[in-house]
Amino acid sequence: MRHRLLVPGAAALSLLLAIPASAADFTPGAPGVGDTYYPESGNGGYDVSHYDLRLKYQPKTDLLEGTATLLAKTTQDLSRFNLDFGLKVSEIRINGKKASFARSGKHELEVTPAAPLEKGKQISVVVRYAGKPSELKIDGYSAWARTPDGGVVAQEPDAAVWWFPSNDHPTDKATYDISVAVPDGTQALSNGVLASQSSKLGWTRYNWRSDKPQATYLTTLAVGKFDLTTDKTANGLPVINAISKDLGANEGSAKASIERTTEITEWLESVFGAYPFNAVGGYVPNVPAGYALETQTRPFYGKKAFDRGTNVSVVVHELAHQWYGDSVSLKDWKDIWINEGFAAYSQWLWSEKEGEGTAQELADYVYAQHPSDDPFWKVKPGNPGAENQFDDAVYDRGALALQALRNKVGDKVFFGLLKSWPTENRYGNASVTDFVKFAEKKSGKQLAGFFDTWLFQPSKPALGAAKQALGAHQAPVAEPKSWKQIAATHEVHGH
Numbered sequence: 001m002r003h004r005l006l007v008p009g010a011a012a013l014s015l016l017l018a019i020p021a022s023a024a025d026f027t028p029g030a031p032g033v034g035d036t037y038y039p040e041s042g043n044g045g046y047d048v049s050h051y052d053l054r055l056k057y058q059p060k061t062d063l064l065e066g067t068a069t070l071l072a073k074t075t076q077d078l079s080r081f082n083l084d085f086g087l088k089v090s091e092i093r094i095n096g097k098k099a100s101f102a103r104s105g106k107h108e109l110e111v112t113p114a115a116p117l118e119k120g121k122q123i124s125v126v127v128r129y130a131g132k133p134s135e136l137k138i139d140g141y142s143a144w145a146r147t148p149d150g151g152v153v154a155q156e157p158d159a160a161v162w163w164f165p166s167n168d169h170p171t172d173k174a175t176y177d178i179s180v181a182v183p184d185g186t187q188a189l190s191n192g193v194l195a196s197q198s199s200k201l202g203w204t205r206y207n208w209r210s211d212k213p214q215a216t217y218l219t220t221l222a223v224g225k226f227d228l229t230t231d232k233t234a235n236g237l238p239v240i241n242a243i244s245k246d247l248g249a250n251e252g253s254a255k256a257s258i259e260r261t262t263e264i265t266e267w268l269e270s271v272f273g274a275y276p277f278n279a280v281g282g283y284v285p286n287v288p289a290g291y292a293l294e295t296q297t298r299p300f301y302g303k304k305a306f307d308r309g310t311n312v313s314v315v316v317h318e319l320a321h322q323w324y325g326d327s328v329s330l331k332d333w334k335d336i337w338i339n340e341g342f343a344a345y346s347q348w349l350w351s352e353k354e355g356e357g358t359a360q361e362l363a364d365y366v367y368a369q370h371p372s373d374d375p376f377w378k379v380k381p382g383n384p385g386a387e388n389q390f391d392d393a394v395y396d397r398g399a400l401a402l403q404a405l406r407n408k409v410g411d412k413v414f415f416g417l418l419k420s421w422p423t424e425n426r427y428g429n430a431s432v433t434d435f436v437k438f439a440e441k442k443s444g445k446q447l448a449g450f451f452d453t454w455l456f457q458p459s460k461p462a463l464g465a466a467k468q469a470l471g472a473h474q475a476p477v478a479e480p481k482s483w484k485q486i487a488a489t490h491e492v493h494g495h
Contacts, residue, residue, distance in 0.1 A: 028082075030043060030044030033169045035169060035332055035333055041157065045075055046072045048070050048072045048167050048172055049071050049174050050174050051068065051069070051174055053067075054066065055221075059183065064131060066130070066163070067128050068126070069126050071122070071123075072125065072167075073121065073123070074123060081111055082109060082110055083127070083166065084107050085165035086136045087136060088129060092127050093124075094111070094113040094124070094125055095123055095124055106139070107138055107161045143162045149223075149225045149245075150222070150223030152287055153221050156217050157217055170331075171329075171429050173213035173215050175211050176214055177195075177207070178190040178208045178219075179207045180223070181203045182223050184203065186224065187226050188206040188208075188223050190206075190210075190220060190298070191208060191296050192211065193208070194207070210296060211278050212276065213427040215296070219295070222285050225245045226285075233262050234266055237275055237280055239265070240280075240281035241281045241282050242284070243255050243258070243283070244284060250303045250306045254301065257306060258281075258301065260312055261280060264315055268319055271346070272323040273420075273422060276326075277296065281297065287302055289302030289304060291492050292489075294318045294339075299321070316346055317489060324422065325339035325343065327425075328430055329430075331429045331434075334383045334384075337432055338435060340394050341394070341398025348363075348403070351482035351486065356481040358480075361478075362399075362482070363403035366399075376393045377397070379394065380458055381401065383432070404450070404461075405454075408445070417439055
């Protein structure tokens with residue numbers, strides 16, 4: 001007996017092919033990206049391309065009201081996904097349709113769309129929320145600081161959770177439009193350029209735009225009363241600096257320091273190549289913090305950073321991060337040397353330029369200051385551990401490794417590396433391993449063992465190993481003139 005083979009027509013075949021995956025094929029996005037130090041940071045299943053934040057902030061009450069629109073692309077078939085956020089949410093819509101949501105963990109917002117989301121689709125996520133950021137405590141801590149005339153958020157490695165919903169990890173960078181309404185007479189500062197400003201019914205709205213990829217922790221907001229100055233670099237780059245009107249005795253030294261931003265940026269371009277963003281500057285709000293942070297295009301400086309007077313070295317450090325840390329960001333928080341080793345070394349190069357001690361003299365001094373049994377050598381800059389992420393050794397030993405590299409490959413290759421790395425990896429993410437491979441390719445040398453000695457061994461490189469890289473001084477090494485100011489910035493690095 002013969003069976004007739006039934007072949008469906010084209011229309012029927014197209015219907016068969018259009019059948020979506022079954023519900024079982026859609027799974028929740030991961031609640032974290034699997035970072036070595038901070039496994040709960042970030043989320044899986046989607047990639048954000050743009051944040052549009054429309055905010056209103058009342059300094060008197062610390063009430064922040066917001067509507068955040070996230071434009072993203074799904075990277076898997078999603079039944080639900082997480083956002084990192086802590087304030088109270090009233091509504092979430094996905095592609096215009098209401099979604100359900102629930103809380104979990106310390107800062108997880110689980111969002112379930114009305115219908116599952118297919119992989120590779122563009123989506124919009126709108127979150128309406130309100131709350132008092134300074135009252136939100138995670139592990140007993142808030143990254144939002146109130147000031148006498150407003151509030152400020154600038155922290156590392158986490159800050160976004162306190163004021164906007166996000167995929168909170170440096171591997172998911174996005175562009176930003178940040179619009180903030182504040183009472184007339186008060187200003188709102190954020191990243192990038194001020195696209196527009198308007199006043200209505202007692203409120204002034206500031207619209208800031210950061211148009212190059214930016215990590216969530218590098219996104220900042222400061223509300224208060226500031227003295228603003230504007231300038232342009234030789235290449236026409238807008239420079240926006242802001243100093244709180246009530247810094248007291250630190251006002252003069254703070255201004256004298258960050259008003260050198262234009263000069264320092266132009267010099268850094270000669271070292272690292274073209275500046276990667278649409279604006280530069282810095283701000284000093286009236287918060288008692290002593291730390292500084294490389295918030296993208298507009299570094300934050302706590303007023304205590306200027307307790308001892310002007311501190312140009314810390315401005316050099318934070319501006320160097322615009323290339324190393326902001327434009328080329330780490331892949332995992334264990335790769336912190338990609339950020340801090342280079343920013344610290346930029347201070348050594350500035351010292352060399354200013355005639356206050358060469359990078360070699362600083363390297364010799366640092367090496368001599370720490371005997372072999374000093375805990376300093378137990379910290380591995382290439383993977384220091386979460387508890388030592390901002391240890392002095394990450395900065396000093398991290399910079400020491402770069403001076404050793406400079407001596408090993410020669411100035412021509414070394415300074416070529418300093419420019420080509422942020423140029424060829426612009427707006428991306430990288431690991432310490434990536435840099436080692438990059439340095440090997442550019443230098444034509446096998447450097448894995450060298451970097452292992454300087455970045456990953458919990459011991460002081462033996463004098464024999466150090467001779468080629470550092471000056472083999474037996475006698476006491478004189479302290480370079482710049483060292484006290486460089487060392488004074490160490491306490492500024494505890495975020």
